[in-house]
Amino acid sequence: MNEKINEKEEINLMDDTTDRLHNYRASAFENNNRFFGEIVISQDTLNFQSGDNGVVFPLKELTIKAGGANDKMIFLTHAHNPVWTVCTTDHKLLKDSFLNSYPRITEQIENIQTGKTQAFMVLVFILILCIGSLYGLFALKEPIVTSLTKRIPPAWEQKLGDAAFLQIKAKKEFIDNAQADHALKKITTPLFSRIPQDRHSFKVHIAIDPKINAFALPGGTIVLNTGLINAAARPEEIAGVLAHEAAHITLQHGTRQLIASLGIFALIQAFFGDATGLMAVLADNSALLLTRKYSRDYEQEADKTGWSYLEDAGIDPQGMIDFFKLLLKEQNNKPDKTISKTGDSLNFLSTHPAAGQRIQYLQNLKDKSGKNQEYINFDLDFKEFQDLIKRTRFL
Incomplete structure (x- = not known):
């Protein structure tokens, strides 16, 4: 009977651990090497794992930026481990509660969101300009x-x-x-x-x-x-x-x-x-x-x-x-x-x-x-x- 109770507690503990870990598909660069794997974010760390390779970034002093074509990529780096760069196209990461619990990271995320809004407004402006130009031609x-x-x-x-x-x-x-x-x-x-x-x-x-x-x-x-x-x-x-x-x-x-x-x-x-x-x-x-x-x-x-x-x-x-x-x-x-x-x-x-x-x-x-x-x-x-x-x- 006690064994069954212990098994249930262990299962619940695993479920609770899973709830406390946030996963995102990602890739990473170490010098000239590229790896494909998964980001796992906990309350204090960001862990990238690809088979036997990986890196752990403390959330404190984590740097997060947008880049690539149309800022589709999210790049994550840490000053204490500069040879590694982790990146993902999963923008749900920007809403991660663990990341946003750090004011410094929240500020960086807000800058990314502002940049996305500005880029969208520029796109809308260009579209309106093109439509206006075509209207002018006609x-x-x-x-x-x-x-x-x-x-x-x-x-x-x-x-x-x-x-x-x-x-x-x-x-x-x-x-x-x-x-x-x-x-x-x-x-x-x-x-x-x-x-x-x-x-x-x-x-x-x-x-x-x-x-x-x-x-x-x-x-x-x-x-x-x-x-x-x-x-x-x-x-x-x-x-x-x-x-x-x-x-x-x-x-x-x-x-x-x-x-x-x-x-x-x-x-x-x-x-x-x-x-x-x-x-x-x-x-x-x-x-x-x-x-x-x-x-x-x-x-x-x-x-x-x-x-x-x-x-x-x-x-x-x-x-x-x-x-x-x-x-x-x-x-x-x-x-x-x-x-x-x-x-x-x-x-x-x-x-x-x-x-x-x-x-x-x-x-x-x-x-x-x-x-x-x-x-x-x-x-x-x-x-x-x-x-x-x-x-x-x-x-």
């Missing part, structure tokens, strides 16, 4: 794109638009009728003659296509679908469409969007270098003009600028609003038959922004304008023009 993207676009020669921009138009002509049939062209000029001449620009020469083509759509290409080419002309109620609505598309051209939205697609670092390189290489890249990607939808900002800019073109030409800008309302109504009633699908990058009724928002934006422009002017009357029998467009396909 914030500068549009000004860089605009500046590069202005450096593109007008003749070259014309070739870019012509290359894209050739691809369209291969897929679409166009009206080739002098009488239709003459009638259309009664709308285009009053408008285009008042647009202040010397870079582009506008050319309007009528594509035989029942979809209500229109689009513009760099250099001055505008395409109106027969479906759009036949859907309009009066020539002012056609003029509103033309003014919007002309604004896309004068503002160089197509070229700007194509340049922007190259990426910020390619743009910076072209901005500080020679734009000749940039033009070569754009020429190889002219087909992208037919697949990219204008951004929300570009659409709104074209609406605003087109509105001012109409006012300057003395053309009732209400026609632009009325045509948008017609498009919205048609889109809601027959979305698949008369309106280009939203995936069509050349869709006049673009979802960037939504039609309702665009109508409201234009209405706000009208309300703020407060202009009370006399508008011109087009010298055109619009119904006869529409009938001519309908008949021309069969002539």
